[in-house]
Amino acid sequence: MEREALPDWVIPPPGGFTADDFLRMRGLPRHTELIDGSLVFVSPQTMWHTSVLNLVANELDRQAPTHLRAVREMTVRLGERQAPEPDVAVVTSEAFGSDPSRTHFQAEDAVLVIEAVSPDSVERDREIKPRRYAAAGIKHFWRVERDGDRTVVYVFELEPANASYALTGIHHDRLKLTVPFDLDIDLGAVWRRR
Template identity: 65%
Template structure:
């Protein structure tokens, strides 16, 4: 049996990776994120998570105003050591059409970040990422939690005085909200009905 050498990125540099380091790394697993200078690897996606992300991406892209676009699983450069990959983002149409950079958005491009919570991402999606998104000035954050086969959406808006998110609603059957733009999503549409 031949032992393959480990990739260089297995051992982080002193002080952790910067975004510039991260962008130069090759051979990383799909959906690797950079949070606090550390590489974050995700578990294989569950069906529920995949369907939630697809539903929100499709519905948000259909309902956003003309000057906005929805995108899925795109990294966002928040700072020198922060480059998470929200499940869904709503960005300006200008940012969506930009060809450089082609692999990520800047924090100022993002109007809304959406995370669907998985068992391995609970801490990051409930605490770490919202704090980083708020600090970067992203005005809206939605967290989608699983309750049995259903989804519950927790919606937050940035309070500019505290630079923290405040809750604007909890939604069970239907997400109906007017900020950051009017949107309505039937949360029962996650699982196909027979």
């Protein structure tokens, strides 16, 4: 029995892939990310994951001031060996509309990044990715988790003195904030048709 040849991207070069290598790769599975020079593949999404991200992305885009836009599942190049795909990002309108064929944003384009935790992404979404986002200077980070039938949003803001995120709130039923802009999201609406 002959083994099928593996694609070139299966075997990383010495030292791992760079973000430039990653952004040129074709044929990768959907939602592949580059973290610390390694390719990360994600498992299929659950209905909760999809529903909560639809709600949050739609509400963020609807409520954002005109200079900002929300976008789902677009790569953000953070540095030489980092190109994760946040579940939702709020980016500048200038970056959002600058090129309809774009495949990624730069860290400086992003005002807020959001990760919805799945069983296979707990460590990445709680520990690894927030550290990488903070090191890249993205000012706001939210982590969305499921607690039984409820959706919980953990809100973090960059503390510039130590380039890490500080927790500013835990929201269970309603997400009402004034930063990065005035925002009010009914988290109980995850399962309701809008």
